[in-house]
Amino acid sequence: MAAALSAVVAGVCSAGTAVATPRAGSGGGEPVMPEADVAYHGQVSLAAGRLGIWLVPENHGPAALPNATVRLRLSVDLAERQRLAEGCARVEARVVVCETGSLPVQGSGRHIGLVLLLKERPAEAVVRIDTWWNGGATDTELENNEHAVLALDTGDTYAF
Structure with missing residues (x-):
């Protein structure tokens, strides 16, 4: 897992980059991209300069x-x-990336839990969640893997 993340962070793979893999029995013609529907569900909270993020990646x-x-x-x-x-x-002053682990069909990857310390104590923070690298798959349903969550500094939990 760490090697795959290192490759992503090093820029070997980036957003929108896909690695073509021929489908079994494709006859050696044009490579066919596998299709997967990656989705993220979870929650965000903000309290006293600490941003909590818990999410579960899924594959439909x-x-x-x-x-x-x-x-x-x-x-x-x-x-x-x-x-x-x-x-x-x-990977940047305001960006964190995490591996999902294996995503079986109709299954979930590893649960990801983070408590991020912020430079200041803001009254609110927006967290934008999306897929940075998807293993070379085509995903035509982006609405379930792209989220923007506004969290107020109240300690309340905001679900996505």
């Missing part, structure tokens, strides 16, 4: 994915020091 099929990468873009700067969950990396 029709093809399984060996891995994907979810991107979390924040409207506020992260503190310099962060303790991130395994499989997650900070």
Whole structure:
């Protein structure tokens, strides 16, 4: 898992980049991209300069994915020091990416839980969630894997 994330962070794969893999029995013609429907569900909370994010990546099929990468873009700067969950990396002042792990058809990947320390104590923060890299699959239903969540500094939980 860590090697795949390292490749993504190093820029080997980036948003929109797909690796073509021929489908079995395709006859060696043009490579056919597998199709998967990646979705994210979870919650966000903000309290006293700490942004909590918990999410579950899912795949509604029709093809399984060996891995994907979810991107979390924040409207506020992260503190310099962060303790991130395994499989997650900070790639910019306001961006964290995390591996989803294997995404079986009609199944879920690993649950991702983060408590991000913010540089300041904002009254609100927006978290934008989307797929940064999807293992080379085509995903035609983006509305379930692209979210923008506004969290107020109340400690309340906001679901997506």
